[in-house]
Amino acid sequence: xxxxxxxxxxxxxxxxxxxxxxxxxxxxxxxxxxxxxxxxxxxxxxxxxxxxxxxxxxxxxxxxxxxxxxxxxxxxxxxxxxxxxxxxxxxxxxxxxxxxxxxxxxxxxxxxxxxxxxxxxxxxxxxxxxxxxxxxxxxxxxxxxxxxxxxxxxxxxxxxxxxxxxxxxxxxxxxxxxxxxxxxxxxxxxxx
Amino acid sequence: xxxxxxxxxxxxxxxxxxxxxxxxxxxxxxxxxxxxxxxxxxxxxxxxxxxxxxxxxxxxxxxxxxxxxxxxxxxxxxxxxxxxxxxxxxxxxxxxxxxxxxxxxxxxxxxxxxxxxxxxxxxxxxxxxxxxxxxxxxxxxxxxxxxxxxxxxxxxxxxxxxxxxxxxxxxxxxxxxxxxxxxxxxxxxxxxxxxxxxxxxxxxxxxxxxxxxxxxxxxxxxxxxxxxxxxxxxxxxxxxxxxxxxxxxxxxxxxxxxxxxxxxxxxxxxxxxxxxxxxxxxxxxxxxxxxxxxxxxxxxxxxxxxxxxxxxxx
Numbered sequence: 001x002x003x004x005x006x007x008x009x010x011x012x013x014x015x016x017x018x019x020x021x022x023x024x025x026x027x028x029x030x031x032x033x034x035x036x037x038x039x040x041x042x043x044x045x046x047x048x049x050x051x052x053x054x055x056x057x058x059x060x061x062x063x064x065x066x067x068x069x070x071x072x073x074x075x076x077x078x079x080x081x082x083x084x085x086x087x088x089x090x091x092x093x094x095x096x097x098x099x100x101x102x103x104x105x106x107x108x109x110x111x112x113x114x115x116x117x118x119x120x121x122x123x124x125x126x127x128x129x130x131x132x133x134x135x136x137x138x139x140x141x142x143x144x145x146x147x148x149x150x151x152x153x154x155x156x157x158x159x160x161x162x163x164x165x166x167x168x169x170x171x172x173x174x175x176x177x178x179x180x181x182x183x184x185x186x187x188x189x190x191x192x
Numbered sequence: 193x194x195x196x197x198x199x200x201x202x203x204x205x206x207x208x209x210x211x212x213x214x215x216x217x218x219x220x221x222x223x224x225x226x227x228x229x230x231x232x233x234x235x236x237x238x239x240x241x242x243x244x245x246x247x248x249x250x251x252x253x254x255x256x257x258x259x260x261x262x263x264x265x266x267x268x269x270x271x272x273x274x275x276x277x278x279x280x281x282x283x284x285x286x287x288x289x290x291x292x293x294x295x296x297x298x299x300x301x302x303x304x305x306x307x308x309x310x311x312x313x314x315x316x317x318x319x320x321x322x323x324x325x326x327x328x329x330x331x332x333x334x335x336x337x338x339x340x341x342x343x344x345x346x347x348x349x350x351x352x353x354x355x356x357x358x359x360x361x362x363x364x365x366x367x368x369x370x371x372x373x374x375x376x377x378x379x380x381x382x383x384x385x386x387x388x389x390x391x392x393x394x395x396x397x398x399x400x401x402x403x404x405x406x407x408x409x410x411x412x413x414x415x416x417x418x419x420x421x422x423x424x425x426x427x428x429x430x431x432x433x434x435x436x437x438x439x440x441x442x443x444x445x446x447x448x449x450x451x452x453x454x455x456x457x458x459x460x461x462x463x464x465x466x467x468x469x470x471x472x473x474x475x476x477x478x479x480x481x482x483x484x485x486x487x488x489x490x491x492x493x494x495x496x497x498x499x500x501x502x503x504x505x506x
Contacts, residue, residue, distance in 0.1 A: 105475040158337075161336075166432075168334045171328070
């Protein structure tokens with residue numbers, strides 16, 4: 001065995017330890033523990049905290065938003081409405097805290113698309129949501145699968161896209177908007 | 193006698209209830225727009241028969257900040273000159289675009305310079321841009337399927353005079369408008385220049401009236417000229433980006449939040465600020481996307497400002 005091959009396990013070991021320690025540091029600073037006052041690492045912690053706000057939430061009830069479409073597909077309107085009511089209670093409770101946390105941002109985004117009546121009366125988005133998709137959502141839930149509900153869905157979908165799309169070259173909407181579109185799309189498609 | 197008493201009793205109840213219902217149904221928030229110009233369009237530029245807008249006629253007026261000669265900056269003038277020289281903008285198309293822009297300016301009391309600059313920024317006035325692209329944005333105003341939906345299904349939702357303007361300028365209701373690439377001279381095609389300019393102007397005007405209505409409902413005074421720049425941002429980045437900025441400013445910079453609607457420098461500064469628009473978009477998007485959208489928004493608005501407002505250098 002030549003010298004290069006003899007060193008390979010040592011190099012692999014060092015690489016393994018460095019990776020493990022880095023992962024530990026990142027995990028520590030991304031968590032809710034207060035890190036030391038080093039600005040660079042503080043920024044790193046801020047990045048992960050914000051990033052986490054967009055892709056998941058420590059609150060399991062708010063996380064249930066992302067499975068509402070499956071709840072409808074598997075359990076029908078009744079299960080969907082029960083889960084939606086649970087989510088509404090959680091969103092209301094988070095919004096009442098009036099803080100600047102990632103959970104608050106998530107709750108506000110969910111409220112914009114599902115519970116605009118929970119938003120502050122002075123919130124500009126409340127009126128937009130009430131007029132452009134909330135009434136359509138209610139009509140769809142009253143009579144899902146009907147031809148009329150599909151027309152309401154088309155209106156809802158296009159209004160959401162017109163309201164949110166920030167890139168005319170590569171049209172896109174946020175995860176929150178996309179999820180609401182998925183839910184009401186499933187609810188207004190013809191009988192399975 | 194008893195019957196008369198019953199009727200009288202009903203009348204006593206019905207009258208106030210009816211009056212309350214009438215007030216609720218007819219109540220509209222009073223506009224909080226501050227005085228603005230009576231018209232942005234020089235009367236010599238108007239197509240014959242188009243009346244001056246009635247809005248604000250009885251109110252005090254202020255001079256327009258928008259350039260009558262646009263693009264306003266030398267840099268963009270050079271870019272336009274280059275497009276002409278390279279044959280990317282044919283004289284007959286350019287003339288038609290400007291004529292329809294002025295007509296729409298008169299119909300919607302919209303500054304023609306902002307509309308021109310918005311379309312120049314979106315497509316370099318190339319009315320055939322993206323003609324063979326089935327999924328992306330197309331034409332002079334970079335319309336997508338949902339923009340078509342709005343003009344085809346909700347034309348009068350934000351401004352009640354849209355259909356009237358369409359009929360006056362196109363002779364009839366040409367909807368549904370679509371990206372019909374095979375019939376470029378069909379008035380229902382978005383690749384037909386007058387229809388493209390009218391559809392884009394309507395979509396832009398809708399953003400303006402929607403934002404104005406939200407401010408009036410919240411009793412927030414606004415400069416009607418500055419609101420066109422808010423609307424230009426909403427056209428390109430979605431109304432949600434604009435409202436996110438308004439909310440963020442209200443949350444963290446209450447001292448300046450009112451000035452966002454009356455002071456152009458403060459508005460431009462807020463759009464360029466990572467702490468305001470950047471932070472606002474991070475509440476909706478991942479940090480990398482938020483940063484990218486915020487940068488694009490700031491660049492877009494700076495160009496519209498430079499292009500449409502007299503004496504503003506980049």
